Amino acid sequence: MLKGSEPSNSTPAGAVKILWANGFFKENRTLNDVAKCIKTEWGHNFSSSDLSKALKKASFLIRKGRKHNFKHIQKTSFGSGRALSIADQLFSAEIVEKLNKNFTEELRDLRLNFGNSGTCTAFLLRKILEKLIYIVFAKNGIESKLDDKNRKGSLVGLEKMIDLASIEKISGLPLLTSATAKKIKGIKFLGDSSAHNPLVNVDMETILPQMPYIITAYKELLVQL
Structure with missing residues (x-):
């Protein structure tokens, strides 16, 4: 779990980082998977564009596949x-x-x-x-x-x-x-x-x-x- 200066789940980047820390990205996840999890966990409805940008910029994730069908998996675990x-x-x-x-x-x-x-x-x-x-x-x-x-x-x-x-x-x-x-x-x-x-x-x-x-x-x- 995240400690100290914890990112806020109220932003796409913060929510993505918290999901990563919780092990969500140990398996391949689509944009829809991420959006659904964020909606379930915190009730946020981030735009697909904003969430996609956050996933793309996340240095701890690997993006695979083609446009409109990307999958994301952790490059390293949160502890690394x-x-x-x-x-x-x-x-x-x-x-x-x-x-x-x-x-x-x-x-x-x-x-x-x-x-x-x-x-x-x-x-x-x-x-x-x-x-x-x-x-x-x-x-x-x-x-x-x-x-x-x-x-x-x-x-x-x-x-x-x-x-x-x-x-x-x-x-x-x-x-x-x-x-x-x-x-x-x-x-x-x-x-x-x-x-x-x-x-x-x-x-x-x-x-x-x-x-x-x-x-x-x-x-x-x-x-x-």
Whole structure:
């Protein structure tokens, strides 16, 4: 339940947030479902337009489907405030605008899974990191440094990529600082587990402590794009 500064059910946004806190959006809900519940709970008849806007702007919900037939389900539970805060940083304009051109599908999948599936999230964070390192090297004409000399036509593994990114400098600055390179190996491990170990599921609570480091790594690499 909500505590402290509780939103008012007298506004569409406030009512939607209270429903989310009460677990209403654990299942897919249509606009009509939400309107009916609000009418039953508090007697309010918000316009479809206002309620639709409130649902669209709710950062804690995922919207699926097509216009006039959208369904809404929680991105994270109310108790996952930390995940929501991190999601705001991960999907900030600073990061998304620069990634969007080359990472449209990855970002879409990450939005759907972040806060819901730790296994999928770990895999996607790892994939974006590996792809981003390669693109940054390629843009600066040094992608050949990522070639695996022992396997023709193959690239070195992600751990080696991270090490190379911390050594390689553009205009006197490393692509990744040594501190960041060291810290992000945790997400590399979780991504490997999610991709290659069928007996292991990665929990979101395990990923969250790693997020400040992976976000920092993305930002450092994006400087060179």
